[in-house]
Amino acid sequence: MDFSKKPSRQSTFAYKWEKYKDTDILPMWIADTEFECAPAILDAMTTRVENGLFGYTLPAHATPSVDAIIRWCKKQYDWEIESDWVVWTPGVVPAFNVAIQAYSNPGDGVIVQTPNYPPLLAAPSINQRKKLEVGTLNIDGRMTLDFDALEKYASLPDTRLFIICNPMNPVGSVLTKSELDRVADICERHQVKLCSDEIHCDLILDDLTHLPASSHRQLKDNSITLMAASKTFNIAGLGTSFAIIPNKPLRAAFNKAARGIVPWVNVMGLVATEAAFTQCDDWHQGQLAYLKENRDYLVREINKIPGLKAMTPQATFLLWVDASGLGVENTQKWCEEKGVGPSPGIDFGEPNCFRLNFGCSRDYLEEAIVKLSS
Numbered sequence: 001m002d003f004s005k006k007p008s009r010q011s012t013f014a015y016k017w018e019k020y021k022d023t024d025i026l027p028m029w030i031a032d033t034e035f036e037c038a039p040a041i042l043d044a045m046t047t048r049v050e051n052g053l054f055g056y057t058l059p060a061h062a063t064p065s066v067d068a069i070i071r072w073c074k075k076q077y078d079w080e081i082e083s084d085w086v087v088w089t090p091g092v093v094p095a096f097n098v099a100i101q102a103y104s105n106p107g108d109g110v111i112v113q114t115p116n117y118p119p120l121l122a123a124p125s126i127n128q129r130k131k132l133e134v135g136t137l138n139i140d141g142r143m144t145l146d147f148d149a150l151e152k153y154a155s156l157p158d159t160r161l162f163i164i165c166n167p168m169n170p171v172g173s174v175l176t177k178s179e180l181d182r183v184a185d186i187c188e189r190h191q192v193k194l195c196s197d198e199i200h201c202d203l204i205l206d207d208l209t210h211l212p213a214s215s216h217r218q219l220k221d222n223s224i225t226l227m228a229a230s231k232t233f234n235i236a237g238l239g240t241s242f243a244i245i246p247n248k249p250l251r252a253a254f255n256k257a258a259r260g261i262v263p264w265v266n267v268m269g270l271v272a273t274e275a276a277f278t279q280c281d282d283w284h285q286g287q288l289a290y291l292k293e294n295r296d297y298l299v300r301e302i303n304k305i306p307g308l309k310a311m312t313p314q315a316t317f318l319l320w321v322d323a324s325g326l327g328v329e330n331t332q333k334w335c336e337e338k339g340v341g342p343s344p345g346i347d348f349g350e351p352n353c354f355r356l357n358f359g360c361s362r363d364y365l366e367e368a369i370v371k372l373s374s
C-alpha cells in the first residue's frame, strides 16, 4: 500500500496519458487514479486468469460478487439491500442512458445539475429528451443544488426524470440528509423519478456519511442508485458497475430498456468487484488518508496562485478550480502552456473553470504546482 509510487502507464494506452503523449504536459484530467490496484484484487484476477477459460458468465450466477455488494452496502452506508435489487451494468454511463429510455419518452424533460460530468450532460439529447439544467449554488463556501430551480423544472408537466450526481462531480459536494429529504420531497410531489449516479460515493474525504438515494424511505420506490467499485479501486477499465433498484416495476422497466443492447458485464470485472468489496477495507482507508492529504495540499497551493480559486471538495479525487480571475480567454490553453493538462471546464458547462485530478502521487501534484506557478 504505497500511494506515492509512480507506476508507468506507458504502452498501456491509458486514455489519460495518450492525450498528452510526447509532450511535457502532465496529464491531470480523466477520472482514474495513478494508484496500483490493491494486491487482493490483483490476486483474485490472477487466480481467475490461471483458470484459463473466459466463456459466458451470467452475472446473476456470480453470487459471491452480489454478496460482496450486499456486504459493502451494509458496511459503508448501513443499507440492507436484497440480491434481487442488483442489476449489473457495463458502466454507469450506459446505466443512466438506459434509465432515460426506461423512465421517459422522447420529448419529455430530464433534469440534470450543472456543472457536471460531460456524458451525463449529454444524455438527455442523445436520447431525444429535453435537457433541463439545474445550477449549483455556493452557500456558505459549499456548493449545493439550486433547489428553487429544481422545484421549478420538476413541476413542469412533462418532466419525468432527475439524474443527480452525488457526490457531485466536479464540485465534490456530498448531499446532506436534509438535502436528500428535499430532493425526495420534490420528486415525490411532482412524480419525477430519480436516477442517482453515486460512482464517487466511496471517496468521501471529510467526516461524513454518504446516503444512497434508494436507501431513503421516500425514494425507495421512486429511484435507482448507480454505483461501482471502479473509481475507488482503479478498475474503471474493466467496465463493471451496478444499479440498485429496490422497486420491482422500476427494475423490470430498466431491464426491458437494456435488453438486446446492453451486454453482460465482463467476468474480470465481477471478480475484481468481489475482491474490492470484501478484501480491501484497509487499502480503502489508506487511500482515503492519502487523498485527503493530497486534497489539502492542492487546495492550499492552488489558492496561492494569483487568479485561481478552489473550494475544498468533500469527496472525490477531483478539484474544481475557478480560473476566472486570470482574465484569459482560454483557461485550458493557459494550463497546457504551463505544462498541466486538466479536464476543460467548458465540457462541464463552465469555460472559466478547469478540473484537476489529485488521485496520484504527491510528487505529481508538486510538479503540477511548480508548473502552474511559473
Ligand SMILES: Cc1ncc(COP(=O)(O)O)c(C=O)c1O
Pocket (backbone or CB within 6 Å): 031, 090, 091, 092, 093, 094, 117, 165, 169, 197, 199, 228, 230, 236, 240, 241
Ligand atoms: C459522475 C460520473 N459518472 C460516471 C462516470 C463513468 O462511469 P463508467 O465508466 O462506469 O461508465 C464518471 C467517470 O468519470 C463520473 O465521474
